[in-house]
Amino acid sequence: MTWVESIGNVFLNFISVCGQVSLFFSQIIYWMFRPPFRLKLFLEQFLFVANKSTFIVALTALFSGMVLSVQTYFGFKVINADALVGPTVALGLLRELGPVFTAIVVTGRAGAAMAAHLGTMRVTEQIDAMDVMAVNSIHYLVVPRVTASFIALPLLTSIFVLVGNLGSYFTGIYLLGIDPVVFFSHLQQFVNLRDVAQCLIKASVFGIIFSTIGTFKGYFTEGGAEAVGRSTNEAVVVTLVLILVSDYFLTLMIRAILYGTL
Amino acid sequence: MQIAVDVKNISKSFRGGKFIVYKGVSLEVPKGDVTFILGPSGVGKSVLLKHILGLLKPDHGEVLIYKQPIPYDNPKLLNEIRKKFGMLFQNAALFDDFTVFENVAFPLVEHRRELTKQTIAEKVFEKLKAVGLDPEKNIDKYPNELSGGMKKRVGLARAIVLEPDILLYDEPTTGLDPVTRAMVDDLIVDTNKKFGLTSIVISHDIPSALYSANHIAFLYGGEIVFWGIPKEFKKCSHPVVQSFLQAEERHRKETVN
Numbered sequence: 206m207t208w209v210e211s212i213g214n215v216f217l218n219f220i221s222v223c224g225q226v227s228l229f230f231s232q233i234i235y236w237m238f239r240p241p242f243r244l245k246l247f248l249e250q251f252l253f254v255a256n257k258s259t260f261i262v263a264l265t266a267l268f269s270g271m272v273l274s275v276q277t278y279f280g281f282k283v284i285n286a287d288a289l290v291g292p293t294v295a296l297g298l299l300r301e302l303g304p305v306f307t308a309i310v311v312t313g314r315a316g317a318a319m320a321a322h323l324g325t326m327r328v329t330e331q332i333d334a335m336d337v338m339a340v341n342s343i344h345y346l347v348v349p350r351v352t353a354s355f356i357a358l359p360l361l362t363s364i365f366v367l368v369g370n371l372g373s374y375f376t377g378i379y380l381l382g383i384d385p386v387v388f389f390s391h392l393q394q395f396v397n398l399r400d401v402a403q404c405l406i407k408a409s410v411f412g413i414i415f416s417t418i419g420t421f422k423g424y425f426t427e428g429g430a431e432a433v434g435r436s437t438n439e440a441v442v443v444t445l446v447l448i449l450v451s452d453y454f455l456t457l458m459i460r461a462i463l464y465g466t467l
Numbered sequence: 468m469q470i471a472v473d474v475k476n477i478s479k480s481f482r483g484g485k486f487i488v489y490k491g492v493s494l495e496v497p498k499g500d501v502t503f504i505l506g507p508s509g510v511g512k513s514v515l516l517k518h519i520l521g522l523l524k525p526d527h528g529e530v531l532i533y534k535q536p537i538p539y540d541n542p543k544l545l546n547e548i549r550k551k552f553g554m555l556f557q558n559a560a561l562f563d564d565f566t567v568f569e570n571v572a573f574p575l576v577e578h579r580r581e582l583t584k585q586t587i588a589e590k591v592f593e594k595l596k597a598v599g600l601d602p603e604k605n606i607d608k609y610p611n612e613l614s615g616g617m618k619k620r621v622g623l624a625r626a627i628v629l630e631p632d633i634l635l636y637d638e639p640t641t642g643l644d645p646v647t648r649a650m651v652d653d654l655i656v657d658t659n660k661k662f663g664l665t666s667i668v669i670s671h672d673i674p675s676a677l678y679s680a681n682h683i684a685f686l687y688g689g690e691i692v693f694w695g696i697p698k699e700f701k702k703c704s705h706p707v708v709q710s711f712l713q714a715e716e717r718h719r720k721e722t723v724n
Binding site: 325333337341 | 547549557561578580625629
């Protein structure tokens with residue numbers, strides 16, 4: 206095979222996978238609005254994605270906020286702008302780090318678990334059994350996971366931003382000696398609702414991305430136990446890349462729509 | 468003789484025609500009988516089962532269930548047709564996260580929403596008893612706490628809980644010890660009689676087929692090369708059928724010696 210053919214194959218595979226994911230996603234949307242609505246399954250998944258990720262998200266947020274505060278302070282102090290540490294960290298957390306870090310943490314926990322669980326169900330024919338029993342497996346297994354993630358991620362991101370800012374506040378005030386009044390007045394001056402909206406929109410989109418890729422990779426696992434491991438691994442890697450790539454385009458889109466400028 | 472499943476000259480290939488599974492398979496499954504579909508590994512027996520269930524669509528030809536073609540493009544009607552089927556998977560395919568009770572109750576909870584919890588429990592108990600499991604001792608167990616034979620029984624109870632017309636078995640005796648194998652053979656015949664079903668069994672287990680089947684179909688090279696009653700099967704002159712029978716005979720003799 207020549208190198209031109211290899212590149213062509215990679216490109217064709219990429220297009221084919223994009224098509225498969227799009228079809229899968231369109232089925233999720235189709236079944237999302239079809240009864241019966243399985244509230245119990247949704248709540249189980251919500252508990253799994255949100256509640257069980259809260260501690261690890263808060264812990265990551267606390268240290269991210271603290272280290273950002275320290276780094277920003279020493280950078281800004283050179284140009285006598287250390288009073289701007291609060292809003293800089295807050296904007297960084299709201300616009301970028303909150304949604305992205307939360308998505309990364311939750312992908313490692315819940316996204317990988319979704320791929321592994323559905324992958325195991327696929328290779329042991331449990332998904333086939335469900336379809337044979339005339340219960341749509343996408344409706345039963347995938348829809349609750351994606352809807353739960355879509356709602357859970359903005360909530361987790363809010364916790365991340367809140368705890369991150371608390372970390373930034375305590376480090377800034379008690380360790381670095383920034384005046385609390387200055388800290389808050391600048392926060393009010395520079396942070397507005399559009400930044401919060403940006404944060405929540407990104408988080409919702411990342412929630413859909415990680416759960417769709419996790420369930421897609423698990424749902425279409427082919428082979429045995431080894432294949433489940435491969436699916437889980439691929440789900441995490443693909444999701445992380447997609448989150449970072451889509452973050453850039455989302456930022457451009459949101460700025461164009463909410464801020465009216467790039 | 469009424470026909471429950473009529474496979475009419477279906478052909479199927481994968482990977483854009485590179486891998487041909489069937490060139491033109493026709494099979495009539497009589498209502499009320501146990502029909503075994505035998506054949507070597509990789510010949511497409513499970514693919515035939517997936518066609519009968521409407522999980523795969525043939526490239527050419529059609530599959531009729533009680534004279535009705537499978538409505539592939541109508542998910543709602545397709546689901547209605549699937550409710551006529553029960554299926555026992557090779558490894559039972561029980562849901563790992565569910566207890567025995569939840570596994571057997573699953574089709575009822577999903578499709579018979581009008582039933583009360585008590586009626587569901589009664590039906591689950593009845594079916595577990597019908598397949599020879601003591602409900603009291605087993606309903607709270609998870610699949611990983613069950614032996615291979617018990618899993619098959621629970622899988623069978625789940626397959627018949629909606630009282631289907633047609634029961635499909637995918638290699639029910641593969642990988643089982645001789646005692647459990649004999650138990651599954653009896654279970655197939657008993658269940659078929661007790662519930663007035665039509666059973667289709669995918670297998671390569673010749674003794675099981677000769678013991679349990681009313682009819683045997685032999686699939687080879689993308690075609691059905693034999694269809695008839697077990698007595699005729701033993702006399703079939705097709706070389707692959709003969710080599711299958713001889714291998715089985717040799718294995719039996721070696722085991723006896």
